[in-house]
Amino acid sequence: MNAPNASGWKPELGPSGTASPVTSSGDRGLQLEEPLIFELGTGANFGVDLDAPEAAPLASLGRFLRKDKAALPGLTEPEAVRHYTRLSRQNYAIDLGPFPLGSCTMKHNPRLNEKMARLPGFADVHPLQPVQSVQGALGVINQLAFWLIELTGMHGVAMTPKAGAHGELCGLLCIKAAILAKGEDRPVILVPESAHGTNPATAAFAGFRVENIPATPAGRVDLAALKARLGPDVAGVMITNPNTCGLFEPEMKDISDAVHAAGGYVYCDGANFNAIVGKVRPGDLGVDAMHINLHKTFSTPHGGGGPGSGPVVLSEALSPFGPLPFTARQADGTIRLIEEEDAPVEHPQGFGRMTAFHGQMGMFTRALTYILSHGADGLRQVAEDAVLNANYVLRSLEDVLDAPFAASGPCMHEALFSDDNLPDGFSTLDVAKGLIDEGFHPMTVYFPLVVHGAMLVEPTETESKQGLDRLIGSLRAVAERALAGDESLKSAPHYAPRRRLDETQAARKPVLTWQGHVQQPAPPIPSEIGGS
Numbered sequence: 001m002n003a004p005n006a007s008g009w010k011p012e013l014g015p016s017g018t019a020s021p022v023t024s025s026g027d028r029g030l031q032l033e034e035p036l037i038f039e040l041g042t043g044a045n046f047g048v049d050l051d052a053p054e055a056a057p058l059a060s061l062g063r064f065l066r067k068d069k070a071a072l073p074g075l076t077e078p079e080a081v082r083h084y085t086r087l088s089r090q091n092y093a094i095d096l097g098p099f100p101l102g103s104c105t106m107k108h109n110p111r112l113n114e115k116m117a118r119l120p121g122f123a124d125v126h127p128l129q130p131v132q133s134v135q136g137a138l139g140v141i142n143q144l145a146f147w148l149i150e151l152t153g154m155h156g157v158a159m160t161p162k163a164g165a166h167g168e169l170c171g172l173l174c175i176k177a178a179i180l181a182k183g184e185d186r187p188v189i190l191v192p193e194s195a196h197g198t199n200p201a202t203a204a205f206a207g208f209r210v211e212n213i214p215a216t217p218a219g220r221v222d223l224a225a226l227k228a229r230l231g232p233d234v235a236g237v238m239i240t241n242p243n244t245c246g247l248f249e250p251e252m253k254d255i256s257d258a259v260h261a262a263g264g265y266v267y268c269d270g271a272n273f274n275a276i277v278g279k280v281r282p283g284d285l286g287v288d289a290m291h292i293n294l295h296k297t298f299s300t301p302h303g304g305g306g307p308g309s310g311p312v313v314l315s316e317a318l319s320p321f322g323p324l325p326f327t328a329r330q331a332d333g334t335i336r337l338i339e340e341e342d343a344p345v346e347h348p349q350g351f352g353r354m355t356a357f358h359g360q361m362g363m364f365t366r367a368l369t370y371i372l373s374h375g376a377d378g379l380r381q382v383a384e385d386a387v388l389n390a391n392y393v394l395r396s397l398e399d400v401l402d403a404p405f406a407a408s409g410p411c412m413h414e415a416l417f418s419d420d421n422l423p424d425g426f427s428t429l430d431v432a433k434g435l436i437d438e439g440f441h442p443m444t445v446y447f448p449l450v451v452h453g454a455m456l457v458e459p460t461e462t463e464s465k466q467g468l469d470r471l472i473g474s475l476r477a478v479a480e481r482a483l484a485g486d487e488s489l490k491s492a493p494h495y496a497p498r499r500r501l502d503e504t505q506a507a508r509k510p511v512l513t514w515q516g517h518v519q520q521p522a523p524p525i526p527s528e529i530g531g532s
């Protein structure tokens with residue numbers, strides 16, 4: 001059976017039409033195998049030549065000396081460099097191609113950002129340097145704070161949280177401090193069913209009890225159900241807007257008004273700010289606290305590429321409780337960074353600190369570079385292009401993949417599909433694995449939980465039409481293989497460094513050794529797709 005299937009998809013065979021030969025190294029051309037570093041090193045080598053230790057000083061260390069040899073792999077420098085380079089070639093990266101992971105906003109990281117972050121005045125600052133010697137770095141933080149306040153229409157910002165989830169914790173601790181200051185006891189935080197897992201986890205971690213708010217069939221927060229639940233025990237709500245179904249919450253202002261009328265606060269998960277930056281100011285929607293993932297909206301690298309950064313903007317009501325160091329709008333309209341020394345007078349109600357120092361300096365520099373190189377009009381275009389790209393994906397694929405909310409109008413910056421229309425036995429997982437064979441990182445799968453078999457595709461604004469067409473073509477081909485009942489899809493990926501893993505076992509019983517580097521034969525092409 002060498003005939004192409006319904007989609008025309010056909011594995012590439014060797015010149016003779018037979019499966020590839022087995023190699024003795026396990027490598028297959030440029031597809032390189034690599035053992036674990038501990039299995040690679042003999043322990044005999046070392047990257048540098050040091051003088052033999054002098055006995056006398058060593059003896060004086062006495063009981064501090066280690067008894068056994070450290071279990072280090074012991075590689076020469078070229079061995080170490082090759083190890084990590086070989087591993088990196090088994091990986092996928094935003095610099096290789098589209099990375100359509102919904103909710104993650106995997107956009108291009110402009111090289112200008114990197115250049116600025118590497119300027120020695122920023123890259124080499126130490127948090128304990130005298131303050132007179134870091135005025136430039138503080139200026140960057142202040143200028144970025146100004147932009148974040150302006151873009152969100154809020155009153156103040158805590159720049160220190162180190163990721164979105166850390167920002168959520170910061171925002172909820174502000175809410176907690178505000179409630180305590182009023183002498184109230186409000187133990188409940190309401191979270192929509194479609195929320196990112198970090199929302200309920202953060203609320204629980206901050207000591208609140210989490211209750212779910214249902215969604216409407218159109219994928220939005222059920223305002224009536226929310227209003228019915230509000231009361232004197234509710235501290236606030238955590239709403240993601242645009243939400244995780246890729247939809248704007250048009251009733252956000254009504255939600256905020258209702259929550260405020262009941263004495264609560266509105267936390268907005270701002271991870272999807274990329275869809276509305278420069279278009280909508282969350283402050284105008286009644287939001288009291290929102291984290292901004294600099295690593296999503298403002299293009300600082302993430303996902304193995306760098307640390308996150310999650311500044312939290314606060315309303316006038318919550319600003320007094322923000323952690324130090326805290327930046328807020330002053331009476332004369334300027335914004336100012338308040339530090340520990342001035343806090344007793346200028347910021348007496350702050351709840352404490354989120355970090356020891358000022359936060360992720362390298363990410364601040366990158367994000368400010370991104371903002372300044374786009375300008376206000378460029379940022380608006382970021383949102384417009386991100387939304388346009390997602391709608392292009394949605395409308396290009398809704399005939400081959402179930403699109404549960406396609407009928408409710410345009411989406412925001414993410415297109416949501418499900419496996420509802422696929423034949424029995426085919427699922428979202430098969431589509432994701434098939435996309436790996438097509439040379440793409442898969443989209444987000446099985447999130448949000450409110451949609452069974454969800455596939456959340458976020459192309460971002462940085463993909464060109466040609467790039468989108470390639471991604472759409474591949475997704476369409478994989479969906480068509482599933483629709484045609486192509487059994488080979490169920491064992492995809494066939495062309496990745498590893499075949500389909502047992503993900504449950506891999507999480508529960510990880511085998512952290514690598515069996516047999518040299519003699520391991522390359523995986524044969526399975527007969528269903530490689531047979532003749």
Ligand SMILES: *Cc1c(COP(=O)(O)O)cnc(C)c1O
Binds near residue numbers: 164196271
């Ligand atoms: C990414 C994300 C978060 C968490 O942000 P981190 O920076 O990964 O901690 C929270 N909510 C949503 C909707 C997200 O997409």
